[in-house]
Amino acid sequence: MLEVKNITVAYGSDTVVKDVSFAVKPGEVIGIVGESGSGKSTVLKSILGLLDSRGKVLGGEILLNGENLLGFTSGRMRQIRGKEIAMVFQHPELSLDPVWPVGRSFYESIRVHREITKKEAAVQGRKLLEALELGEPDKILSSYPFELSGGMCQRAAIAIAMANRPGILLADEPTSALDVTVQKQVIETMMQMRKEFSASILIVSHNIGVIAKMADFVGVMRRGQMVEWGTKEEVLYSPEHDYTKALIRAVPKMGGELPAAAEEVGHG
Numbered sequence: 001m002l003e004v005k006n007i008t009v010a011y012g013s014d015t016v017v018k019d020v021s022f023a024v025k026p027g028e029v030i031g032i033v034g035e036s037g038s039g040k041s042t043v044l045k046s047i048l049g050l051l052d053s054r055g056k057v058l059g060g061e062i063l064l065n066g067e068n069l070l071g072f073t074s075g076r077m078r079q080i081r082g083k084e085i086a087m088v089f090q091h092p093e094l095s096l097d098p099v100w101p102v103g104r105s106f107y108e109s110i111r112v113h114r115e116i117t118k119k120e121a122a123v124q125g126r127k128l129l130e131a132l133e134l135g136e137p138d139k140i141l142s143s144y145p146f147e148l149s150g151g152m153c154q155r156a157a158i159a160i161a162m163a164n165r166p167g168i169l170l171a172d173e174p175t176s177a178l179d180v181t182v183q184k185q186v187i188e189t190m191m192q193m194r195k196e197f198s199a200s201i202l203i204v205s206h207n208i209g210v211i212a213k214m215a216d217f218v219g220v221m222r223r224g225q226m227v228e229w230g231t232k233e234e235v236l237y238s239p240e241h242d243y244t245k246a247l248i249r250a251v252p253k254m255g256g257e258l259p260a261a262a263e264e265v266g267h268g
């Protein structure tokens with residue numbers, strides 16, 4: 001279980017995350033929604049210990065199964081990343097090395113954490129891609145990222161993120177660079193991974209449609225603060241905060257009519 005407790009984060013003298021708390025329990029999908037600049041990515045980077053040199057967590061705790069990650073050395077955090085907590089980004093290029101075939105990325109991401117032969121990694125990669133029904137696993141494993149569509153790259157990146165069976169997958173705008181039909185497939189891939197490995201997912205997005213489709217619990221961030229938190233039904237169908245109401249109204253495809261529209265993946 002991951003517990004973010006009262007974290008405050010600043011870049012230099014600019015405090016961009018203020019006293020934010022939430023928990024990601026086993027198997028749950030948590031969605032954090034909020035406009036650009038509200039601090040969502042900063043929360044994810046704080047969890048992974050990936051803030052740049054200007055960024056600093058000024059207060060609070062980030063507990064992974066009761067241990068405070070903020071006290072971990074960078075070496076220990078490297079062991080956590082990918083193994084206990086994996087991450088997918090908006091652009092799959094950040095997870096897939098452009099000069100390697102997908103299968104090599106798969107092998108390298110496992111090899112960081114345990115000994116494995118290329119052959120074994122290929123067998124595991126094939127199994128994972130088969131489970132995801134991505135079609136022609138061997139072809140995907142032998143392809144370079146530039147030979148695959150953006151959606152296929154992102155789905156392969158999600159499979160690679162899950163290669164070490166992490167308990168938690170963090171996803172930062174994983175569908176935002178993709179068109180709507182492909183967004184749906186990427187969401188399905190994440191949900192399949194969750195089922196296959198009983199993983200928890202923490203997804204941040206400005207796209208409320210994506211959050212509506214995936215999350216069990218939803219947090220709404222505005223200017224560094226978590227202004228609303230509750231079950232998906234509570235937050236999206238009967239929002240209390242004016243900012244949440246405005247966010248929902250701003251989704252063109254939903255037209256403010258969430259109950260039917262939550263089935264759709266809208267443009268954020």
Ligand SMILES: Nc1ncnc2c1ncn2[C@@H]1O[C@H](COP(=O)(O)OP(=O)(O)OP(=O)(O)O)[C@@H](O)[C@H]1O
Pocket residue numbers: 011016034035036037038039040041042043052054055206
């Ligand atoms: N490396 C950085 N150095 C200085 N300020 C930063 C840095 N990264 C983010 N910020 C600032 O911190 C605030 C929160 O940014 P953050 O990226 O966490 O928001 P976000 O909600 O994820 O938005 P987006 O989806 O646009 O990334 C913004 O005001 C942003 O300008």
